[in-house]
Amino acid sequence: MIIAVASGKGGTGKTTVAASLASVWDGPVTAVDLDVEEPNLHLFLKPVISGRATAEMEVPQADESKCNLCRACSELCQFKAISVMGDVLLTFPEMCHGCGGCLAVCPEKALSPGARELGQISWGRAGRTGFLMGRLRVGEAMSPPLMRAVKNRLAEIQAGEPGDVIIDAPPGVSCPAVNAVMDSDAILLVTEPTPFGFYDLKLAREAFEPLGRPMGVVVNRAGLGDRSVHDYCRESGLPVLAEISFDRRVAEAYSRGLVVAEALPEAREKFIELAGRARGLVQGAAHA
Amino acid sequence: MPEILVISGKGGTGKTTLTGAFAHLASNKVVCDLDVDAPDLHLLLRPEPESVTEFYSGSEAVIAPERCEDCGLCAEMCRYDAVGRGPEGPIIDPLKCEGCKVCVHFCPAQAIDFPEKHCGQWFISRTRFGPLVHAQLFPGQENSGRLVTLLRRKAREMAERDGRELILCDGAPGIGCPVISSLTGTDLAVVVTEPTPSGRHDLERVVDLCAHFRIRAAVIINKHDLNPEAAADIETYCRAGGIEVLARLPHDPAATEAMVRGQVVTEYQTDGLAGLVRQAWAGIEALAGLKRAA
Amino acid sequence: MKLAVSVQGKDLKAQVDPRFGRAAGFLVVDEDSLESSYLDNSAGVNASHGAGIQAARTVADAGAKAVITGFCGPKAFQALQAAGIKVYTFEGQGSAAEAVEKYKAGQLAQAGTPNRPGHWG
Numbered sequence: 001m002i003i004a005v006a007s008g009k010g011g012t013g014k015t016t017v018a019a020s021l022a023s024v025w026d027g028p029v030t031a032v033d034l035d036v037e038e039p040n041l042h043l044f045l046k047p048v049i050s051g052r053a054t055a056e057m058e059v060p061q062a063d064e065s066k067c068n069l070c071r072a073c074s075e076l077c078q079f080k081a082i083s084v085m086g087d088v089l090l091t092f093p094e095m096c097h098g099c100g101g102c103l104a105v106c107p108e109k110a111l112s113p114g115a116r117e118l119g120q121i122s123w124g125r126a127g128r129t130g131f132l133m134g135r136l137r138v139g140e141a142m143s144p145p146l147m148r149a150v151k152n153r154l155a156e157i158q159a160g161e162p163g164d165v166i167i168d169a170p171p172g173v174s175c176p177a178v179n180a181v182m183d184s185d186a187i188l189l190v191t192e193p194t195p196f197g198f199y200d201l202k203l204a205r206e207a208f209e210p211l212g213r214p215m216g217v218v219v220n221r222a223g224l225g226d227r228s229v230h231d232y233c234r235e236s237g238l239p240v241l242a243e244i245s246f247d248r249r250v251a252e253a254y255s256r257g258l259v260v261a262e263a264l265p266e267a268r269e270k271f272i273e274l275a276g277r278a279r280g281l282v283q284g285a286a287h288a
Numbered sequence: 289m290p291e292i293l294v295i296s297g298k299g300g301t302g303k304t305t306l307t308g309a310f311a312h313l314a315s316n317k318v319v320c321d322l323d324v325d326a327p328d329l330h331l332l333l334r335p336e337p338e339s340v341t342e343f344y345s346g347s348e349a350v351i352a353p354e355r356c357e358d359c360g361l362c363a364e365m366c367r368y369d370a371v372g373r374g375p376e377g378p379i380i381d382p383l384k385c386e387g388c389k390v391c392v393h394f395c396p397a398q399a400i401d402f403p404e405k406h407c408g409q410w411f412i413s414r415t416r417f418g419p420l421v422h423a424q425l426f427p428g429q430e431n432s433g434r435l436v437t438l439l440r441r442k443a444r445e446m447a448e449r450d451g452r453e454l455i456l457c458d459g460a461p462g463i464g465c466p467v468i469s470s471l472t473g474t475d476l477a478v479v480v481t482e483p484t485p486s487g488r489h490d491l492e493r494v495v496d497l498c499a500h501f502r503i504r505a506a507v508i509i510n511k512h513d514l515n516p517e518a519a520a521d522i523e524t525y526c527r528a529g530g531i532e533v534l535a536r537l538p539h540d541p542a543a544t545e546a547m548v549r550g551q552v553v554t555e556y557q558t559d560g561l562a563g564l565v566r567q568a569w570a571g572i573e574a575l576a577g578l579k580r581a582a
Numbered sequence: 583m584k585l586a587v588s589v590q591g592k593d594l595k596a597q598v599d600p601r602f603g604r605a606a607g608f609l610v611v612d613e614d615s616l617e618s619s620y621l622d623n624s625a626g627v628n629a630s631h632g633a634g635i636q637a638a639r640t641v642a643d644a645g646a647k648a649v650i651t652g653f654c655g656p657k658a659f660q661a662l663q664a665a666g667i668k669v670y671t672f673e674g675q676g677s678a679a680e681a682v683e684k685y686k687a688g689q690l691a692q693a694g695t696p697n698r699p700g701h702w703g
Contacts, residue, residue: 043486105393171299174428178427195550210383
């Protein structure tokens with residue numbers, strides 16, 4: 001099964017929850033960091049990396065000697081990545097979305113596949129837990145292409161070594177977040193009981209509901225704030241799967257790069273319960 | 289007229305809490321919430337919208353079943369795996385469609401339409417701290433650099449029209465498209481960080497991004513008392529890079545207490561955390577070359 | 583030779599628009615006869631991405647050999663250079679007519695590099 005750990009708001013504790021969940025998970029599991037803009041999971045799980053790859057996107061490369069200036073490429077491209085300027089064929093590889101349209105439409109075969117670096121993918125193990133992450137190149141604007149490459153690598157890993165998957169998703173509710181959770185069997189929404197946490201939880205629920213996956217809520221820093229999150233969950237039928245009380249020791253363990261479930265025994269118990277309930281969420285939906 | 293952007297790399301460091309307080313302390317400005325994905329600043333500023341505008345960006349492919357001949361070419365050509373099967377034949381998943389138009393162009397039956405995408409709304413609003421320009425993308429929509437650019441442009445037009453002195457922006461987390469659109473051409477990036485491995489790691493990526501686009505950066509270390517050694521490390525890193533550290537703020541429930549009351553921390557109290565935030569703002573004004581009232 | 587001036591209005595009396603990619607429009611002026619025609623730039627203004635590239639295409643297609651504007655970003659600059667179109671910087675405020683006069687008098691500096699950092703969006 002694939003469990004995605006997401007949240008509308010950043011900083012609610014997704015990575016804390018994903019790392020702890022992976023460390024207590026019963027059975028073979030791979031932890032995947034899909035927050036490719038700011039990957040943090042490796043700072044806590046501290047994996048030994050056994051392999052790396054550079055992920056690239058296919059972009060057009062122009063052979064001007066073959067170009068007849070027909071502009072078919074320029075007119076099709078929705079992203080201004082290729083233009084005919086006067087009698088020069090010019091490409092802007094950083095604008096390219098890799099759709100292959102220009103390559104397909106060129107009547108003179110003046111375009112061939114070139115590459116733009118998206119970022120780095122790395123994989124390895126953290127104890128019993130498998131590990132996989134992507135890291136976006138600084139200056140690269142788009143997350144989803146690298147996320148797709150990481151997911152392809154995950155499929156290769158799973159083919160050789162099947163097991164469960166825990167995904168640390170990027171924050172927010174726009175397309176990088178949707179991309180991260182769309183293949184999962186259940187989505188855990190991490191929130192905090194404050195007005196910001198409540199508002200962003202609502203956004204997250206609206207964003208992910210069309211995906212039709214069972215969702216559950218993890219309330220982090222419980223006790224600090226108000227009851228609006230709890231009331232909302234009750235009214236909307238979202239199960240609260242765990243509450244992690246605000247405890248300075250948790251914050252300090254986190255600030256030292258420790259996996260909370262490993263640093264604090266009471267926390268470990270909570271996460272084992274959460275793991276059981278997350279499984280239940282997936283199995284409940286499967287039998288529904 | 290200077291434009292100041294408050295960003296964080298990592299979410300949850302206190303960027304919006306601080307921008308809210310700065311909106312209170314700054315005089316004669318236009319405030320702009322550029323976190324169009326999960327905008328939170330309005331929860332503190334409680335804006336009253338004066339205008340709402342629909343935002344359209346890009347297009348998406350939609351198969352017209354009555355014209356489709358089910359030849360399968362669109363599915364073969366689509367690089368995003370967006371063509372699935374529905375009850376009436378092939379169907380395009382809007383969550384996967386990249387809007388590249390390849391299927392529309394190559395469909396032998398011309399069976400695919402390409403309507404504009406309604407991505408969200410943007411607003412010009414009144415708040416107790418002055419005008420606010422903000423937006424909300426509909427859930428799942430493409431995170432739009434263009435919307436960020438639009439908001440900045442509107443804020444600047446308003447500021448110039450009304451004789452304001454400053455544009456103050458709350459930025460998005462991360463280092464991707466919307467952050468890049470917020471950063472380019474701004475005068476000062478105030479980076480809010482925390483002394484945790486994630487905070488430090490993400491601070492370095494954001495600082496790299498600022499350097500890449502040649503934007504001046506200054507840092508606020510929030511919740512510094514959670515890990516004083518890590519906080520000191522961050523200061524060393526900043527000093528080595530010539531980046532000014534504007535303030536070290538303690539982890540203080542006052543910020544949440546204020547938020548729960550719908551206030552910014554400088555409205556909620558004058559000493560303690562609020563006092564330090566005021567000092568940080570004075571530092572920002574000095575860096576940005578803003579004239580201060582005597 | 584034809585010049586393209588980024589403008590906020592529609593004729594030679596219009597104020598120069600300091601932006602290139604998101605300029606409201608362009609005035610294409612024959613430098614000798616001073617005949618001019620207006621090109622709308624809504625394609626650039628409304629572009630989700632690559633407004634500068636779009637604007638460059640518009641002026642190149644109109645046959646302009648030089649552009650007069652305030653600020654031009656790197657992608658637009660690259661596109662104009664590729665088409666052999668020179669970029670001249672008009673500073674401050676003034677009308678398109680004034681800009682053309684200054685250009686003819688050799689008073690406008692030629693932009694050697696893009697004079698504003700890159701934009702995304």
